[in-house]
Each structure stands twice: as C-alpha cells, then as structure tokens.
Amino acid sequence: MDQVTIKDVAKEAEVSPSTVSRVISDSDQISFQTKEKVKNVMKRLGYQPNAIARSLVNQRCNSLGLVMARPTDRALANPFFTDIIQGIAAGTQRENYSLMLATAESYQRESEEVLNLVKTRQVDGLILMASRTNGELINNLTKENYPFVLIGRSQKYSEIPRVDNNNIKAVKDAVTTLLSLGYRDIVFLSGPKDFVVSQDRLQGYREALLEAEIPFRPELINYADFSYEAGFKKARQLFSNYQQNIDLVFGADDLLALGALRAAEERGWQVPEDIGIIGFNDTPAASLVHPGLTTIKIPIKKMGEKAAQMLVKIIEEESYQGEEIIIPTEIVWRESTAQKE
Amino acid sequence: MDQVTIKDVAKEAEVSPSTVSRVISDSDQISFQTKEKVKNVMKRLGYQPNAIARSLVNQRCNSLGLVMARPTDRALANPFFTDIIQGIAAGTQRENYSLMLATAESYQRESEEVLNLVKTRQVDGLILMASRTNGELINNLTKENYPFVLIGRSQKYSEIPRVDNNNIKAVKDAVTTLLSLGYRDIVFLSGPKDFVVSQDRLQGYREALLEAEIPFRPELINYADFSYEAGFKKARQLFSNYQQNIDLVFGADDLLALGALRAAEERGWQVPEDIGIIGFNDTPAASLVHPGLTTIKIPIKKMGEKAAQMLVKIIEEESYQGEEIIIPTEIVWRESTAQKE
DNA sequence: TTGTAGGCGTTATCAT
DNA sequence: ATGATAACGCCTACAA
Numbered sequence: 001m002d003q004v005t006i007k008d009v010a011k012e013a014e015v016s017p018s019t020v021s022r023v024i025s026d027s028d029q030i031s032f033q034t035k036e037k038v039k040n041v042m043k044r045l046g047y048q049p050n051a052i053a054r055s056l057v058n059q060r061c062n063s064l065g066l067v068m069a070r071p072t073d074r075a076l077a078n079p080f081f082t083d084i085i086q087g088i089a090a091g092t093q094r095e096n097y098s099l100m101l102a103t104a105e106s107y108q109r110e111s112e113e114v115l116n117l118v119k120t121r122q123v124d125g126l127i128l129m130a131s132r133t134n135g136e137l138i139n140n141l142t143k144e145n146y147p148f149v150l151i152g153r154s155q156k157y158s159e160i161p162r163v164d165n166n167n168i169k170a171v172k173d174a175v176t177t178l179l180s181l182g183y184r185d186i187v188f189l190s191g192p193k194d195f196v197v198s199q200d201r202l203q204g205y206r207e208a209l210l211e212a213e214i215p216f217r218p219e220l221i222n223y224a225d226f227s228y229e230a231g232f233k234k235a236r237q238l239f240s241n242y243q244q245n246i247d248l249v250f251g252a253d254d255l256l257a258l259g260a261l262r263a264a265e266e267r268g269w270q271v272p273e274d275i276g277i278i279g280f281n282d283t284p285a286a287s288l289v290h291p292g293l294t295t296i297k298i299p300i301k302k303m304g305e306k307a308a309q310m311l312v313k314i315i316e317e318e319s320y321q322g323e324e325i326i327i328p329t330e331i332v333w334r335e336s337t338a339q340k341e
Numbered sequence: 342m343d344q345v346t347i348k349d350v351a352k353e354a355e356v357s358p359s360t361v362s363r364v365i366s367d368s369d370q371i372s373f374q375t376k377e378k379v380k381n382v383m384k385r386l387g388y389q390p391n392a393i394a395r396s397l398v399n400q401r402c403n404s405l406g407l408v409m410a411r412p413t414d415r416a417l418a419n420p421f422f423t424d425i426i427q428g429i430a431a432g433t434q435r436e437n438y439s440l441m442l443a444t445a446e447s448y449q450r451e452s453e454e455v456l457n458l459v460k461t462r463q464v465d466g467l468i469l470m471a472s473r474t475n476g477e478l479i480n481n482l483t484k485e486n487y488p489f490v491l492i493g494r495s496q497k498y499s500e501i502p503r504v505d506n507n508n509i510k511a512v513k514d515a516v517t518t519l520l521s522l523g524y525r526d527i528v529f530l531s532g533p534k535d536f537v538v539s540q541d542r543l544q545g546y547r548e549a550l551l552e553a554e555i556p557f558r559p560e561l562i563n564y565a566d567f568s569y570e571a572g573f574k575k576a577r578q579l580f581s582n583y584q585q586n587i588d589l590v591f592g593a594d595d596l597l598a599l600g601a602l603r604a605a606e607e608r609g610w611q612v613p614e615d616i617g618i619i620g621f622n623d624t625p626a627a628s629l630v631h632p633g634l635t636t637i638k639i640p641i642k643k644m645g646e647k648a649a650q651m652l653v654k655i656i657e658e659e660s661y662q663g664e665e666i667i668i669p670t671e672i673v674w675r676e677s678t679a680q681k682e
Numbered sequence: 683t684t685g686t687a688g689g690c691g692t693t694a695t696c697a698t
Numbered sequence: 699a700t701g702a703t704a705a706c707g708c709c710t711a712c713a714a
Contacts (some may be wrong), residue, residue, distance in 0.1 A: 003462070017692085024693095050461065052402060053690070054692055059344075081423050098441055100404070116389075120390065120392035122392045357685045398710085
C-alpha cells in the first residue's frame with residue numbers, strides 16, 4: 001500500500017533513479033541487461049509511476065475534463081447523457097487519458113467549474129456540450145487558445161473544433177422521404193425556440209417543404225418544452241384545432257412525439273392510419289411503445305469517442321487546431337409511419 | 342494562459358513564497374495587512390494554486406474515482422447510470438473533490454482500471470458498483486485498507502462501506518400491499534439468477550407470501566434477462582400456460598414489467614382489470630406507457646451523493662471506517678394495479 | 683509575523 | 699550506457 005518510488009527501485013536494482021526513469025520510458029540508450037534487471041525489480045516491488053509527480057514535471061496531466069450543466073441533460077433527454085459519457089469515456093481511455101467529470105446545476109456554475117478545472121491545471125483540455133448560454137465561455141477559451149472540443153453547435157461561433165450531427169439535413173431528409181410516402185400536412189412540434197437544435201430541426205422541415213414546393217402553413221409549427229407532457233398537451237390542442245387538415249406530427253424530440261402518440265390514442269385516432277408520427281433521438285421508449293415510434297437516431301456514443309480523440313490530437317499535435325466532424329444520422333422506421341394509400 | 346505561480350505572486354507582493362502559501366491556507370499566524378496585500382496580488386495576477394503540485398506534496402489529490410463496467414449499466418438499465426453519476430458528481434463537488442470517471446467494457450477490465458487509478462495515485466478513493474464478479478477486487482481493497490465505497494451489495498463480503506437500498510424489504514412491502522389489495526396469484530418475473538438484486542427481490546417476494554401464508558407456487562417464479570424482449574416473451578408464455586391462474590405480474594425491473602404489459606395487450610387482456618402489473622426502478626418509460634406502470638422507485642441520485650460523502654469522510658477522518666447506509670424506496674402507484682373487486 | 687531550505691516523485695540536461 | 703543535479707509548484711519544519 002505504501003508508495004513504491006523510483007528511488008526504491010533504483011536502490012534495489014543497484015542503479016540510479018535516472019536509469020529507472022529511462023527504463024520506464026523505454027529509452028533505447030540503455031543496455032538490454034539493465035533494462036531486464038530493472039523491469040524485474042519493478043515487477044517484484046509492484047512499482048507504478050506516480051501520475052501526479054509525472055504531471056508536475058511534464059506540465060501535462062494526461063486527463064480530459066468533461067463539464068456538463070445538468071439542465072443540458074434534462075433538455076436533451078436522459079439517454080443522450082448516458083451515451084455521450086460512455087462514448088467520451090471510451091475514447092478517452094483509448095487515448096490513454098483519464099477523464100475528469102464535473103456537473104453543474106446551472107450554466108453559470110458550469111463556467112465556474114470549467115474555469116476551476118482549467119486554472120488549477122487538473123486537465124489538459126475540455127469537452128463541452130453546446131448550449132444557448134455558454135457562448136461567452138467558448139469565446140474565451142478560443143481567445144485563450146485553450147484546447148477544447150464542443151459537442152453540438154454554438155450559434156455565434158461556428159469555426160470551432162466540434163463534433164455534431166447535422167440536424168438540418170437529418171430532418172430535411174426525413175421530411176422529404178415522408179412526403180414521398182404521401183404525407184403532406186405535417187405538423188412540426190419543435191422544442192424551445194432558443195435552443196439551436198430546435199432551430200436547426202425546424203429549418204430542415206422548412207427546407208424540405210420549400211424544395212418540394214409544398215405550401216407553407218405557419219400554424220403547423222408549434223413550440224413546446226422537450227417533455228412528454230408538453231408534447232401531449234400541444235398535440236391534443238392541435239388535433240382538436242385542425243382535425244382533418246393534418247396527417248403527420250414531426251416531434252423534434254422523441255418525448256414530444258410520444259406525447260403526440262398518447263394524444264392520438266386518447267382521441268381514438270389510429271397510428272399510422274389516421275395520423276403518422278415521427279420523433280428524434282431514438283430513446284429506448286421509442287421501441288417500447290405501441291405502435292413503435294419511427295425516429296431519427298444519432299450515434300451518440302460515436303460522437304463522444306470522436307470528441308475525445310480529437311481533443312487529444314489538439315493537445316498533442318502542435319499544428320493541429322481541430323476540425324468540424326459531422327456524424328451522419330439514420331432514420332429508424334417503425335410502425336408509427338407508413339406508406340399512405 | 343501561462344501559469345502564474347506562487348513565486349510570481351510572492352515577488353509581486355514583495356513577500357516570500359511561504360507567506361503566499363500561508364495566505365492560501367488562510368493561516369492565522371500572518372498579519373491582516375500582508376494577507377490583504379497578497380490576496381490583492383493573487384486576484385490581480387489571476388493566480389490559482391496548481392492542483393497537481395499540491396497533490397504531490399500533500400500526498401492527496403482530492404479526487405475520487407468512479408469505475409463502472411459497461412455491462413453493469415446494461416444490466417441495470419440506463420436511467421440508473423445517469424442518476425447515479427449525477428448524484429456522485431454532485432456529492433463529490435459538494436465535498437470539494439474532483440471526480441475521475443473510468444468505464445470498462447468488461448469486469449476484467451474494470452479491475453484493471455481500478456488498479457490503475459489506485460496505483461498511479463490519481464485518486465484518493467473509489468466508488469464501485471456492486472456486481473457479481475467484482476468480489477475479488479473488493480476483497481483486495483478491503484485487505485489493503487484502501488478507501489472505497491460500494492453502491493449495492495456484494496454477496497460474500499457484507500461488512501463493507503456501502504450505500505444501497507433494501508431490495509428484499511422493498512419487494513416484500515410491495516407484495517404485502519398487493520396482497521391486501523386482493524391479488525393472490527402473483528407471478529414473479531426475476532432477472533438473471535446470478536445477480537444479487539435478482540436474488541434479493543425474489544426473496545422479498547417469498548417472504549411476503551410466507552408471512553401471508555399464501556401457498557407457494559414454484560411455477561410462478563421465472564427468470565429472464567433484464568430486457569424488454571425477454572419480459573415480453575416470458576410473459577407471453579406464462580399467460581398462455583396459466584391463463585386464469587394468475588392475477589398479477591411482478592417484474593424485477595421495469596423493462597420486464599413493460600414487456601409483460603405488452604404481452605397482456607397482445608393477448609387482449611385489460612390491465613389492471615384482467616391482470617395487474619408492477620415493476621421496479623421507475624424508469625421514465627414507466628410513466629409514458631398506457632396504462633402507467635406501478636413501480637418501485639429508488640432515490641438513485643441520493644444514493645450517489647451519500648456514497649461520495651461517505652467516501653470523503655473515510656478518506657479524511659482517520660477513525661471513520663465507513664458504514665452501511667440503506668436508502669428507503671417508495672412505491673409509485675399508477676394505473677397498472679388496482680384494488681381488486 | 684515572516685523567511686529559508688528541503689522535499690514530494692518524476693523527468694531532462696549535462697556530465698562521465 | 700549510466701549517474702548526478704536541477705527543476706516542476708507547492709508545503710512545512712525550522713530559523714530568525
């Protein structure tokens with residue numbers, strides 16, 4: 001349990017500490033024999049280099065910081081949180097880095113946590129989740145030239161190392177396909193206006209309609225919180241207002257779509273016969289409900305892995321400044337949509 | 342961006358480095374005036390103590406390690422993962438510690454990750470998730486007297502610092518209440534046999550029946566993977582085998598219960614009229630399905646917080662060796678169960 | 683009340 | 699091919 005240091009090994013192997021250090025870094029200017037000898041002693045004593053001491057002299061701690069404001073996960077729904085963390089953790093380890101995780105109960109606190117990690121030198125770089133309020137923070141980090149990678153998109157500053165999916169394209173493609181299936185009067189149930197994801201997904205909807213030259217009906221665009229209840233209420237209201245004049249609900253998030261599904265059920269409408277429903281994110285619940293919810297799936301885990309990988313590259317490669325990586329999405333067809341008659 | 346050190350502050354404030362150090366630790370043997378003077382300089386230069394350097398001299402890094410095997414989260418379902426991490430993160434921060442997160446793709450790798458964190462001295466203590474295969478690891482840590490806290494229960498070694506819920510009691514209480522509602526022929530849909538949670542929940546079921554002197558029907562106990570599909574298949578089979586001789590399904594996890602719900606629906610059985618269903622964990626989906634699933638809710642986040650808190654106490658208080666903290670559960674009544682006629 | 687010096691465990695530079 | 703030495707940034711006796 002007591003710390004075995006490089007000195008202990010040196011003494012035991014009857015060499016100097018520097019020799020041991022060289023063995024650790026597998027220096028090639030050291031004889032095979034002493035290498036073996038030292039390695040044996042290391043094994044025998046159970047020696048492991050002290051990461052802290054290393055960090056101090058190397059001025060690098062080999063760890064990445066992940067800071068998440070808790071409101072973010074509420075906004076983005078739970079599974080996102082799980083998968084993104086798993087992805088980041090996996091990517092981090094693959095690069096032989098450690099991951100420091102900090103959560104914050106507000107965006108305000110998020111900035112503080114970030115600054116704390118950075119200034120106390122506990123991490124070599126940061127992974128951040130895009131949100132509507134951390135633009136300032138991101139701006140500062142950019143100015144300071146501090147290594148970081150953004151997951152998602154920040155409205156104002158687009159030339160930033162980040163990994164994201166293309167929400168605009170994903171929705172546009174989905175809507176285009178739905179139109180080709182025969183749907184025409186598509187309600188768009190958006191998330192809150194001030195989220196970039198909301199705006200992007202809505203734009204995809206608009207572009208698809210435009211391209212298909214479908215007349216645009218502003219009343220079909222509706223905003224709600226990213227929640228089941230909000231989706232349910234809004235859909236109920238829409239269903240009673242527009243009756244026969246709608247044939248599909250596009251939920252900007254599965255929760256919204258699930259709420260709409262429930263509203264349709266309550267009204268006695270058959271899905272997909274009377275109304276089609278599609279969501280976004282492929283939450284676990286999407287495959288559990290009945291009928292199964294057609295939805296758009298983001299390979300979230302992969303995004304996390306890519307982010308970690310890119311961050312390490314930024315840290316280690318002097319000349320590399322990062323890039324924008326867009327991960328393709330995929331439509332998961334289930335029973336809540338169908339070819340129209 | 343360049344590191345401001347204690348020396349810079351010292352020079353600027355025209356004192357010695359040790360004085361600055363004393364100001365940082367708010368030593369009381371230092372004059373108010375120099376304290377102020379130094380503090381001002383620190384603020385002006387944007388000084389933050391280097392956590393790494395501190396760790397090296399203090400032989401303590403003020404950070405906790407959380408190691409999770411990814412199979413664990415699959416077994417325990419997603420929301421658990423999210424909440425436990427959030428709870429641990431929150432608790433860790435409240436104690437002014439940092440959190441290092443490592444995930445592993447197997448239990449084998451889990452041990453390696455743990456050992457790595459420990460031996461390289463990157464953390465002062467560990468939070469571990471109980472699983473059927475990490476008994477050895479836990480045993481070793483105990484022998485080494487290394488600070489750790491277990492979340493959940495390890496079969497073999499019970500006298501261990503841990504926080505858990507009482508699965509036996511939770512199920513027993515629920516079943517007892519269900520019996521008082523008029524249910525009698527209760528199917529128990531257990532998770533895999535080798536999980537401690539499975540065994541405990543099953544035992545709760547047994548104890549309740551025993552106490553109520555309900556004759557025991559071994560054929561009503563069934564095992565399945567913790568998954569929706571497994572629950573669905575098993576329930577379908579049970580429903581066709583036992584027809585009128587069952588009136589409730591107790592799923593050892595919500596996913597199992599949700600599968601059973603679906604099986605009932607497929608069969609055209611009304612829930613709760615024809616058959617009652619109850620689950621465990623209160624997954625988000627439990628409130629989204631129709632009828633809403635009655636289930637047992639564990640305050641997971643609080644468990645995480647407690648674990649972090651306790652671990653810090655173990656680390657910091659010489660005499661404190663940890664304890665067993667049992668967090669009470671709560672039954673969430675929804676529409677899938679009802680008072681029987 | 684403040685300063686000096688040595689050390690935490692490692693690496694890197696300069697000798698040898 | 700190996701060893702001595704200084705440094706990384708901080709803390710803490712011990713001295714003054």
